[in-house]
Amino acid sequence: MIPQEIIRSKRDGEELDPADIRSFIAALAAGHLSEGQIGAFAMAVWFKGMSRGEIVALTLAMADSGDRLQWADIDRPIADKHSTGGVGDNVSLMLAPIAAACGLAVPMISGRGLGHTGGTLDKLESIPGYMITPDADLFHKVVKQAGCAIIGQTGALAPADGRLYAVRDVTATVDSIPLITASILSKKLAAGLQTLVLDVKAGNGAFMADRAQAEILAQSLVEVANGAGVRTSALITDMNQPLADAAGNAVEMRNCLDFLAGGKADTRLETVVLAFAAEMLVTSGIAASSEEGEGMARRALSSGRAAEVFARMVSLLGGPADLMENPDRYLARAPVEKPVLAARSGWLAACNARGIGVSVIDLGGGRRHPADRIDHRVGFSELLPLGTRVSAGEPIALVHAADDTAAQSAAAALAAHYRIAEEKPELTPVISTRI
Structure with missing residues (x-):
C-alpha cells in the first residue's frame, strides 16, 4: 500500500x-x-x-483498528447518544446518568473539543482526579456498578479515529459528512452498542449550519449505523444559540451539577435532555412511547436518582465522592469575572453561536493545536437565551477569564455576537426533525 x-x-x-x-x-x-x-x-x-x-x-x-468491547455479563440494554457538536452543549453529562437511572447501561465514548465546539472530555477534566482514559476492566466495572461511564478513547479503542480526529481539528476538515460519520460510528461500533441516538445539530453554531445538510448527515449516520447492526435514530436540534446558559469547561460542569439538582427546569437544555432520554428508552424497548420515556426521565431527575448515578460514576473513575454537594471545593474558578452588559434596551433577537465558541478558545478554553493545554476555568456563564427582553446596562452574560485584559476583550467580543432588536423574535424550535 x-x-x-x-x-x-x-x-x-x-x-x-x-x-x-x-x-x-x-x-x-x-x-x-x-x-x-x-x-x-x-x-x-x-x-x-x-x-x-x-x-x-x-x-x-x-x-476494527483496535479492541471491540463486550458486555455479555450486563443484563441491561447497552445504549448511547452522540452529538455532532455545538456551543454550550453539555447534554451528555446529564443524559448518561438519567438513562442509567432508568435502566440502561451507557458506555459513552466521548471526544475533546473540535473546532469551535466544546468537548465532553475537556469538561470532565475540570473534575480533579477524574480518569478519562481508564483501562477496559475499570470501564467495564464502572458501567456495571454505576450504570454509565463517560470516558475518552483509549489507545486500544478505535485508535485510528483518535489520530484522525486530532488532525481534522486543525486542518479545516471537521465538517465532512463521510469523516463525521466514520468518526462517530467507529467509536460506537467498537463500544459494543445495541442502540444509539444521535443529536445532529443545525445552525450557525453547528458544523452543519444548513438544516438540509444536517438532515443529509443524520440520514448518513442512521443508515450506516443500522446497516452495521446498531438500532439508531437521530433528532435534528437547533444550534443558533448556546444550548446551556454556559460555554466553557468548569462553567459547563457547574451547569451540569445544577441541572442534576433540579435547577434548570423549563429551559431549552431540559427539553433536549429529556427528549433524548425518551428516545434512548424507546429505542431500547424500556419505554413504549416518547411520553412514557420522558416521564421516566423526569422522575429519575426529580427523585435524585440521576444525581446519585452521576456521583457514583465520578467517584468510581477517581473523582471526589462529594462533588455534587461541594462543587466549589473542586471546580476551579477563574480569577476574573466580568459582566457583559446590554448596549441598548430591546429583545435578544439573534447571536453568533460559533463566534461565542471561538471566544471561549480565545480565552484559553479550547485548542488551536492538538497539543495545546487549555484553561478549564475560563468561559461564559449566565448567558441569557434569545427571546429575552433586556434593558440597557443589564447583564446578558458573565465572563470568566485569567486576567483583566482577557476579560475586557472577551466581554466586548460577546456583546458583539448578540443582536438586540425592538421586536420580539420568532425562534427556531429546539428540536425540529426525527430521522
Whole structure:
C-alpha cells in the first residue's frame, strides 16, 4: 500500500477500494503515516466526498483498528447518544446518568473539543482526579456498578479515529459528512452498542449550519449505523444559540451539577435532555412511547436518582465522592469575572453561536493545536437565551477569564455576537426533525 497513491485517487474523485481503505487506516493506526499524509487524505475526502460503500468501509476499518468491547455479563440494554457538536452543549453529562437511572447501561465514548465546539472530555477534566482514559476492566466495572461511564478513547479503542480526529481539528476538515460519520460510528461500533441516538445539530453554531445538510448527515449516520447492526435514530436540534446558559469547561460542569439538582427546569437544555432520554428508552424497548420515556426521565431527575448515578460514576473513575454537594471545593474558578452588559434596551433577537465558541478558545478554553493545554476555568456563564427582553446596562452574560485584559476583550467580543432588536423574535424550535 502506497499512501500517496490512495490520497491521489481520492483527490482525483475516484472511488476507493475497501481493501485500500483498510490498508490506509491500518497504517494510520500503526503510526506509519505522517500528519501531512493524514491531513491530505482528510482534505481529499472533504473536497471529493465518499460513496455510501466507502463510508461503511472507512467506519468498519476504524472500528476494527483496535479492541471491540463486550458486555455479555450486563443484563441491561447497552445504549448511547452522540452529538455532532455545538456551543454550550453539555447534554451528555446529564443524559448518561438519567438513562442509567432508568435502566440502561451507557458506555459513552466521548471526544475533546473540535473546532469551535466544546468537548465532553475537556469538561470532565475540570473534575480533579477524574480518569478519562481508564483501562477496559475499570470501564467495564464502572458501567456495571454505576450504570454509565463517560470516558475518552483509549489507545486500544478505535485508535485510528483518535489520530484522525486530532488532525481534522486543525486542518479545516471537521465538517465532512463521510469523516463525521466514520468518526462517530467507529467509536460506537467498537463500544459494543445495541442502540444509539444521535443529536445532529443545525445552525450557525453547528458544523452543519444548513438544516438540509444536517438532515443529509443524520440520514448518513442512521443508515450506516443500522446497516452495521446498531438500532439508531437521530433528532435534528437547533444550534443558533448556546444550548446551556454556559460555554466553557468548569462553567459547563457547574451547569451540569445544577441541572442534576433540579435547577434548570423549563429551559431549552431540559427539553433536549429529556427528549433524548425518551428516545434512548424507546429505542431500547424500556419505554413504549416518547411520553412514557420522558416521564421516566423526569422522575429519575426529580427523585435524585440521576444525581446519585452521576456521583457514583465520578467517584468510581477517581473523582471526589462529594462533588455534587461541594462543587466549589473542586471546580476551579477563574480569577476574573466580568459582566457583559446590554448596549441598548430591546429583545435578544439573534447571536453568533460559533463566534461565542471561538471566544471561549480565545480565552484559553479550547485548542488551536492538538497539543495545546487549555484553561478549564475560563468561559461564559449566565448567558441569557434569545427571546429575552433586556434593558440597557443589564447583564446578558458573565465572563470568566485569567486576567483583566482577557476579560475586557472577551466581554466586548460577546456583546458583539448578540443582536438586540425592538421586536420580539420568532425562534427556531429546539428540536425540529426525527430521522
